[in-house]
Amino acid sequence: MESLFPERRELAVADAYGELRLHELAPPGRPYVIANMIASVDGRATLAGRSGGLGNEADRQIFLDLRTQVDAVMAGIATIGIEGYGPLMKSSERKAKRARRGLEPVPLAVTATRTMELPVQTPLFSDPGSRIVVLTNSDREPPRCAAQLSIERLPGEPLDLLAGMERLRAHRGVRSLLLEGGPTMLGAMTAAGVVHELFLTRAPKLAGSGDELSVLEGASLDEPLGLGLVSLLADGGYLFLRYRLGANA
Numbered sequence: 408m409e410s411l412f413p414e415r416r417e418l419a420v421a422d423a424y425g426e427l428r429l430h431e432l433a434p435p436g437r438p439y440v441i442a443n444m445i446a447s448v449d450g451r452a453t454l455a456g457r458s459g460g461l462g463n464e465a466d467r468q469i470f471l472d473l474r475t476q477v478d479a480v481m482a483g484i485a486t487i488g489i490e491g492y493g494p495l496m497k498s499s500e501r502k503a504k505r506a507r508r509g510l511e512p513v514p515l516a517v518t519a520t521r522t523m524e525l526p527v528q529t530p531l532f533s534d535p536g537s538r539i540v541v542l543t544n545s546d547r548e549p550p551r552c553a554a555q556l557s558i559e560r561l562p563g564e565p566l567d568l569l570a571g572m573e574r575l576r577a578h579r580g581v582r583s584l585l586l587e588g589g590p591t592m593l594g595a596m597t598a599a600g601v602v603h604e605l606f607l608t609r610a611p612k613l614a615g616s617g618d619e620l621s622v623l624e625g626a627s628l629d630e631p632l633g634l635g636l637v638s639l640l641a642d643g644g645y646l647f648l649r650y651r652l653g654a655n656a
C-alpha cells in the first residue's frame with residue numbers, strides 16, 4: 408500500500424490508519440463518529456444489492472482494523488440483515504489489540520429503528536454474547552432474540568439521532584463510534600450533524616446500474632456539505648480517502 412497524501416511513502420495495510428485515538432477527539436456529551444463506506448467510481452454502494460463485490464483485501468483489513476479502534480459499531484437494520492452481520496469481533500488477536508487500547512474486547516453494537524422490525528434472524532442478534540443498543544422512537548416491544556438488547560427510547564418524531572448519540576455517551580460511555588452504513592443510515596446520521604469523518608474506499612469499478620444505492624441515500628442536507636481531505640492511500644487501483652465533514656473539514 409502507498410500513501411499519496413499528505414506524504415508519499417510505502418506502508419503496510421495494517422498500518423494504514425495506525426492509532427487513531429478517536430476517543431480523545433470526542434466532543435462533550437457525545438461520541439466522535441467516523442463512517443466507513445465503499446463506493447464504485449460512479450458512486451454506487453452496492454453491486455447486485457450487496458457491498459461485498461466492491462471490496463479488495465486491503466479494504467477488508469481496514470474495515471476490521473477500524474473496528475479495533477472504537478467503543479461502538481453502528482449499522483442500519485437493512486445492512487445488518489442483508490449483510491448477515493454476526494458477532495462484531497471474532498479474532499482473538501484483534502480482541503487482544505482492543506484490550507491493549509483500553510477497549511472492551513468486543514465493541515458495543517448499535518442500530519436505530521422507527522419500526523422495531525429488528526433483523527433478529529441474523530447471527531448478531533442470535534448471539535448471547537453480543538451487546539446491542541437499539542435507538543428508537545417506537546413504543547413497540549422488540550422481537551425476542553438471544554443477544555443482550557438495550558432499548559434506548561427517544562421521544563419525538565423524527566427519530567432524534569443527535570439525542571441518540573448523547574444517550575450512548577451518557578448511558579453507555581461511548582466515546583467513539585464507527586458507522587458502517589448503509590447509505591440510508593449514513594444519510595440520516597449526516598443530516599443529524601453527528602458524523603465527524605468519512606473513510607471512503609473508492610473501488611476501481613463502474614457499477615453502471617441506476618438500481619444500486621448511492622453512497623448516501625435519503626438525506627436532505629440544507630446545502631452541499633464540504634469535505635476536507637485528511638489522507639489518501641492507494642492499493643492495487645483502490646483509493647482510500649479519509650475526509651473530515653462540514654465544519655470539521
Ligand SMILES: NC(=O)c1ccc[n+]([C@@H]2O[C@H](COP(=O)([O-])OP(=O)(O)OC[C@H]3O[C@@H](n4cnc5c(N)ncnc54)[C@H](OP(=O)(O)O)[C@@H]3O)[C@@H](O)[C@H]2O)c1
Binds near residue numbers: 519
Ligand atoms: N458500500 C458500503 O459501504 C455499504 C455499507 C453498508 C451497507 N451497504 C449496502 O447497503 C444496503 C443497505 O443499506 P440501506 O441504506 O438500504 O439501509 P440501512 O442504512 O442499513 O438501514 C436503513 C434503515 O434504518 C432505519 N432508520 C433508523 N433511523 C432512520 C432515519 N432517521 N431515517 C431513515 N431510516 C432510519 C430504517 O428502518 P425503520 O424503518 O425501522 O426506521 C431504515 O429502513 C445493503 O444492500 C448493503 O449491502 C453498503
